Amino acid sequence: MKVTQQGSRNFEAGCVVWLTGLSGAGKSTVAQELRQRLSDRGKSVFVLDGDIMRSGLCSDLDFSPAGRKENVRRISEVSRLFAEAGIICIVALISPYQEDRNSARRIVGTGRFVEVYVNAPFEVCEHRDPKGLYAKARAGQIKDFTGISAPYEPPVKPEVELLTNESDVNGCVGKILEYLAVS
Ligand code: ADP
Secondary structure (H helix, E strand, C coil): CEECCCCCCCHHHCEEEEEECCCCCCHHHHHHHHHHHHHHCCCCEEEEEHHHHHHCCCCCCCCCHHHHHHHHHHHHHHHHHHHHCCCEEEEECCCCCHHHHHHHHHHHCHHHEEEEEEECCHHHHHHHCCCCHHHHHHCCCCCCCECCCECCCCCCCCCEEEECCCCCHHHHHHHHHHHHCCC
16 A cells, blocks of 8 residues: 655645546445545545446446546546535546546646555455456456456556555555545
């Protein structure tokens, strides 16, 4: 688990914490725990979960590279609105392409975009399989599944990297809080 780069930013004034990683890496779990810890401290916080967005705003999109790009674009735009409203917006989204995450950073604004690589070995994610998706993908029931039949490009230079196989949820969330330097 490592933390890189930290300016003297005021993330509490609104920012986007963008959690990227394989299915089962721990994005949703970390997002919910982070939301709880921030709200316990009286911060304004909101979670945009990729699965929920897929069932609503993005329900017309597929999992092709173009579909994923548009998915990331819409969620970036929404997260930017939250950040502009002074909210810490936590995005939990596989977002497998570096180029798309770079676009998200541009849309949100570099100074308030915190890319968090939620990293666990592929084998661990497949073994966890919290939603049974790996089993379905292996059985050929899901196409374009990240890590099996679609690529995942690890972040080149994330602000924070979490090794969820080596550190528990509290430790991972603590690392993000440390980076955000919230009071
Ligand atoms: P994702 O949202 O990335 O698809 P989930 O959060 O739904 O992943 O599932 C991750 C699974 O891994 C959960 O069952 C969670 O309890 C487990 N897990 C074990 N260690 C960690 C950790 N350090 N951080 C997050 N999740 C963890």
